[in-house]
Amino acid sequence: MPRVINFGAGPSALPDSVLHEAALGLLDFNGTGIGIAEISHRSQEFAAFLDEVESLIRTQLDVPSTHSILFTQGGGTGQFSAVVLNLLARHRLLHPNLADDEPVMDYVLTGAWSRRASDEARRLGGGRVHVAADARLHSRNFDHIPTHDQYEFSPNPALIYYCDNETVDGVQFSADPASPASFPFHLLPQGGLLPLVGDHSSSFMSRPIPRLADHAVVYAGAQKNIGPAGLTILIVRKDCLVDVDAAAKLGAFPVPLTMSYKSMAGSSSMLNTPSIFPIYVSGLVLRRMQELGGVQHYEQFNKRKAEKLYAAIHEGEEKGLLKARVQEGSRSLMNVVFDVLSDEAKFIAGAEAKGMKAIKGHRSVGGIRVSLYNAVTEEQVDAMVAYIREFIET
Numbered sequence: 001m002p003r004v005i006n007f008g009a010g011p012s013a014l015p016d017s018v019l020h021e022a023a024l025g026l027l028d029f030n031g032t033g034i035g036i037a038e039i040s041h042r043s044q045e046f047a048a049f050l051d052e053v054e055s056l057i058r059t060q061l062d063v064p065s066t067h068s069i070l071f072t073q074g075g076g077t078g079q080f081s082a083v084v085l086n087l088l089a090r091h092r093l094l095h096p097n098l099a100d101d102e103p104v105m106d107y108v109l110t111g112a113w114s115r116r117a118s119d120e121a122r123r124l125g126g127g128r129v130h131v132a133a134d135a136r137l138h139s140r141n142f143d144h145i146p147t148h149d150q151y152e153f154s155p156n157p158a159l160i161y162y163c164d165n166e167t168v169d170g171v172q173f174s175a176d177p178a179s180p181a182s183f184p185f186h187l188l189p190q191g192g193l194l195p196l197v198g199d200h201s202s203s204f205m206s207r208p209i210p211r212l213a214d215h216a217v218v219y220a221g222a223q224k225n226i227g228p229a230g231l232t233i234l235i236v237r238k239d240c241l242v243d244v245d246a247a248a249k250l251g252a253f254p255v256p257l258t259m260s261y262k263s264m265a266g267s268s269s270m271l272n273t274p275s276i277f278p279i280y281v282s283g284l285v286l287r288r289m290q291e292l293g294g295v296q297h298y299e300q301f302n303k304r305k306a307e308k309l310y311a312a313i314h315e316g317e318e319k320g321l322l323k324a325r326v327q328e329g330s331r332s333l334m335n336v337v338f339d340v341l342s343d344e345a346k347f348i349a350g351a352e353a354k355g356m357k358a359i360k361g362h363r364s365v366g367g368i369r370v371s372l373y374n375a376v377t378e379e380q381v382d383a384m385v386a387y388i389r390e391f392i393e394t
C-alpha cells in the first residue's frame, strides 16, 4: 500500500526520510547494536541524544537561559492539570497570606482546547477561574481571536492562560504584534515576572514563539509537528520550578512528583523512564528542521501553504459551495477548517479517491479540517488545491 497524503490533525504526518531513519534506529541506535526501544534511558548514548534534542529546541526557538526545557508525558491534557498545580504552588509561596478565595487564574477562551483547560483549572483550583476573554461573547462560535479591547485581566493572577492554536476550531493568534488578533501582551499586569502559560501543542516549532522570554510555561504535545504521541515538551521559566512540598505546607494543593516541574528539572527529565522512542523520532525531526533552516524557514513555508489553501476555499465561497469557518485575520496556519455547502460526503470521498485522507473535522464540530503541519509538503497542498478547484468547477 503506497503512503497516502495525510492531512490528519494529530497524530499527523511525519517526514518519510525520518521514518526510514527511525526504522533503522529500532534495530540499531547510533551503532550500539541495541535498538532505540531497547536501550537504557541511563545509557551514555541516550543521555547524549537527549542533550542534543534539548539544544535543537533551544537553538531554533532561541530559548533564553532563564528557561529550562523539560521532557515529560501525559500530553497536553496532563499539562492542563500540571500548570495549575505548579503555578498555584508558586503563587502560594510568593503570597503566603492570601485569602482563601484568592488567587485567581485567568483564562483566555478561544476554542475547545482552552475551554477544556479552563474546566480542569476550575476542577482542581476550587473554581477560582476568571475568564479574561471569551470569543463566544462576540460571536456564536469560536470563530475568531478577540480584539484587544475585549480582554480584562486580573491584577495579580496565579496564572494567565492562552492556547496559541486551537486545533479543533482552526483559530490561531497572529504572530504579528500589529495585528488585532495578536496576543495582548501590553495589557498584562505590570511588575514582577508574568505567570503566562501558552499551550502551543499544535503550533510548536511551526514558527518562532512571540515573546517567549515573557512566558512562565510553554508546553506542547509532540504529536503534531515533531513526532509521535507520548512526549510532551515544556519550556519553563526557572522561577516556576518551585518547591511544591513547601507550598503544600502553606496550604497549596499537593503535587504528584511526575507533575512537579522542579522534580522533573532536578532530574534532567529522568525522574522516571522517559518516552524514549517518541524522543528519538522527535530528535530526528528536529535535526532535519535545523538543516532546512529552522522555525524561520517553516514559518514562511507554512504561511505559503495556508495562503494557497485559503485562496482555493475563497474561490469556493464565491461560487457559494464552500464556507471558511474562521474570520479572516484569526485563521490558523496549521488547521484549516471549512464547510462544504453542497455535499460534504462527496467531497470527502472524492479526496480519498485521490489519496488524500483524514480531512473530516473534529467529531465535536464536524465540517472539513485540513491540517498543514510541518511535514505536509507544498506539493501535497497543491494536490488539495487542485482537487478543490475541480470540485467547485463540476
Ligand code: PMP
Residues within 6 Å of the ligand: 010, 074, 075, 076, 077, 078, 113, 163, 165, 166, 167, 168, 199, 200, 201, 202, 221
Ligand atoms: N491542546 C491542544 C491545542 C491540542 O491540540 C490537544 C490535542 N489535540 C491537546 C491540548 C490535548 O493533548 P493530548 O491529547 O496530548 O492530551
